[in-house]
Amino acid sequence: MKKDKPDTKVVSAGRMSKDHFGAVNTPVYRASTILFPDLASMEPGRQAYTYGRRGTPSSRSLEDAIAQLEGGAQVVLTPSGLNAVTTAILSVIGNGDHLLVTDSVYGPTRHFCDTTLKRLGVETSYYAPTANIAPLLRPNTKAVFCESPGSLTFEVQDIPAIAGAAHAHGASVLMDNTWATPLLFDVHGHGVDLSIQAGTKYLGGHADVNIGTVSANEAHAARLKDTHGNMGLAASGDDCFLALRGLRTLAVRLKRHQETALKLTHWLAGRPEVARVIYPALPSDPGYALWKRDFKGASGLFAFELKPASERQVAALVEGLHHFGIGYSWGGFESLILPSHIHRTAQAFDAKGPLIRIHAGLDDAYDLIADLEQGFARLKGT
Secondary structure: OOOOOHHHHHHHOOOOHHHHOOOOOOOOOOOOEOOOOOOHHHOOOOOOOOEHHHOOHHHHHHHHHHHHHHOOOEEEEEOOHHHHHHHHHHOOOOOOOEEEEEOOOOHHHHHHHHHHHHHOOOEEEEEOOOOOOHHHOOOOEEEEEEEOOOOOOOOOOOHHHHHHHHHHHOOEEEEEOOOOHHHHOOOHHHOOOEEEEEOOOOOOOOOOOOOEEEEEOHHHHHHHHHHHHHOOOOOOHHHHHHHHHHHOOHHHHHHHHHHHHHHHHHHHHOOOOEEEEEOOOOOOOOOHHHHHHHOOOOOOEEEEEEOOOOHHHHHHHHHOOOOEEOOOOOOOOOEEEEEEOOOOOOOOOOOOOOEEEEEOOOOOHHHHHHHHHHHHHHHHHO
């Protein structure tokens, strides 16, 4: 039988209509206690659902959908994207181990490594996003954590090369794939053992849910499930429902996000106030060749570096915008803008001017351009 394409999978994966009287969407299950018909049914494996924290049809639908998209052997759901990161790390790392992390990693991930993991006796070191990791692997290196493109600065990593070096050493490979989602980057297919998503972003797509997902390959499935269960993690039925609802339109939204981001980045590249635009889908980007080789598309998140400008000028650009909100997160229908503050320890990030991050939402691209044009006029007049 011919395999469904990803655009079809996001529409059909995880649907349980036959179990719910033909309803297209799995209903919201708000459940803690699950009743058993008799004592025999309480034996392990005898009943599909046993306790709300251990799964309901709401969570099972989302898990099945992510499993079909990711191609993993085990999927777990967490209350947030950061919790997906920490759960995945804790499933492969323990006291006395060494963790190697890309220097371009999401800030809260770095903070977790430098605080909680340190307290648990785990040493973390950071590598330049485009570095050859082989010389950096130690005898006690148990895992390598990747993020491609990198958070804030969007470096594209050679994931197959990293996976090859790590696996030859006996280390696991983890990757935060929130920027691309499974539709644009096949994480397990490129050698990653644990694939992480902040479903809060593109999966939900409407800025109204916090949820995370982790997909493990066969070799890492049992430890992931055990760690997740031991920490008592669960996503609510309401959040699972919202994530599933967002999933159904993920393919069409990503196409629009990319289309708008390309229009904005090409326009920004021609602005006299802009030193450079950082977006892997641009041929001028240093990561373009790797992106073209490994990715099936780009999302709506990118950055641009201003020529040297004061804090007042940055505020003049950002604060008066009409269609761009100022806020954390991204991946929703709304367009966002935020100055970025880069923290690096392995390799300094070379920028002479302020870095601005944009998420291109579902607004009309030319309305967004007109909004930015007025922002640049304010910047020049400050």
